[in-house]
Amino acid sequence: MTDFWLAAGLLLLLAASFVLLPALRGVGVRREHDRTAMNVALYEERIAALQEQQQAGILTDEQFAQGEAEAARELLADAEQEQSASASSGRWWLIGSAFAMPALALLLYWQWGAYDALSLARENRQAPPHSIEEVTARLERSVQAQPESAENWYFLGRSYMALERPADAAKAFNEAMRIAGRETELMAQLAQAQYFAGGKVFSPEVRSLTDEVLQNDPQEVTTLGLLGIAAFEEGRFADAVSFWERLVNALPPQDPTAAAIQGGIARAKERLAEASVEQGVQQADQPVAQATEPATAQADAPLSVTVQVSLDQALAAKVAADDSVFIFAKANNGMPMPLAVKRLTVADLPATVSLSDADAMMPQLKLSGFAEIIVQARISRSGKATEGQWQGAVAPFAPQTDAAVAVTIDQAM
Known part of the structure; x- marks a missing residue:
């Protein structure tokens, strides 16, 4: 802040010069001139009175000369005394003003100025903050210095x-x-x-x-x-x-x-998608209301895919008979939501299941609506379809194929 105070001092000095210089040049001179004129007028009046007394015969020529000399001495003495007093009082008044003006300016700036904000701005420019903590600390100081800054x-x-x-x-x-x-x-x-x-x-x-x-x-x-x-x-x-x-x-x-x-x-x-899977699993776990349907209902049979699911022998010792097995059919277009799902247990393996349009979890998302699908099988100890420990999958294929697809669970998740 040295440059700030230096600039402020120069400005105060400049402002003081507008007061001091004219005063030094004119005030003392005018006062001295006025006092001298008054002393001269008094001297002239006294001389005129002495002349009247001389003409009236009251004063002799010698007494007149002595009175005239005495008036001249008093005129000189008064002039010297006034000049000294005027110079002294004027000088002290000007010196006091020179000190009082900067002090008053500093007091007013300290009361209503923005010194804290200026200091923070200088600090931010010279030493930018290196962390969010430093930024926060400086902002806390900013709102203290300028509490009305939104x-x-x-x-x-x-x-x-x-x-x-x-x-x-x-x-x-x-x-x-x-x-x-x-x-x-x-x-x-x-x-x-x-x-x-x-x-x-x-x-x-x-x-x-x-x-x-x-x-x-x-x-x-x-x-x-x-x-x-x-x-x-x-x-x-x-x-x-x-x-x-x-x-x-x-x-x-x-x-x-x-x-x-x-x-x-x-x-x-x-x-x-996971929530939809859980809902589909719950529907798959519910018993079929009618085991057989009239021949008229089977006339327009939905598209279905036969899936043969088996467990790799290397995993036989790592799973329990009551661990859940989920079989998914998903579209091969990156959509995470399964199209159909069935639920078994490890004890049911190997098993053959059928995934069809009738198993669709959403009416608008059926197997027959996609050119290629992926079939996956997953073992879940928790019984949740969204969690699992081992899985198996087959490459994408067209769901219209009549051949069964085989899925072997042999990979850890």
Whole structure:
């Protein structure tokens, strides 16, 4: 801050010069001139009185000369005394003003100036922060120096969120809203902070904020991301996919966060597929209501695939007879959701099962609707279709084939 104080000192010196120089040049001279003129006038009056007394015969020529000399001496003495007093008082007044002016300026700057903000700006320029902790510490000092800066409160809240301090972030965003009003971005950030500060509970306050934000801006990215997170945490995976896909569409091209959001969409779709698998397994476990159907119902038989499932002998000692075995048929297009599923146990192996359109987990997703499918078999000790220890699969094939496909469980997961 040396250059700042040097500049301030030069400015104060310049300002003082506008006062001191004219004063030094003119004030003392004018005062001395005025006093001298008054003394001369008094001297002339005294001489005139002495002349009148001389003419009246009251004073002799010698007495007149003595009175005249005495008046001249008094005139000189008064002039010297006034000059000394004027110079002394003027000099001290000017010196006092020269010191009082900078002191008053410093006092006023200390009271209403922005020294702390200037110091922080200089520090940030000369020594940039190297961690989020340093950034947060400087922002905390900034809001102390400028408590009415909504921008500083906003960035402090963002820093608190990065440090996983959502409760502090919510306080900072509230301060920013107090100053700047109910700005859409501030409300979105506040809703996100309150959601995480409340233990990922979508409270009525958070709901009110997100509703207001989307009413103002249906494509507000922070709110769409938050709604996707809340839906995912609550198991509403279809809603999570919907919110996050809207978020991806709202992001600018080449946004670096798009890849992470796409990963979240993929996970939500996987969870949605797993939930569908569990539902399909439950349906597969239910007994068939009618073992035989009328010949008229069999006239239009659905497409089916015969699968022969066996266990590699090397794994025989590693599995239990009551371990669950799941047989899946999936489309060979990357879609994670199974088309059909059947459930057995290790004790049933080897076994032959049939996967058909009638086993479709969703009416619009049938085996016959895809050119190629993949068949997998999985052993799960927990009995959950989404978990497993060993598996086997066959290469993609056309489901219209009449030949049976063989799947051997021989790989660890």
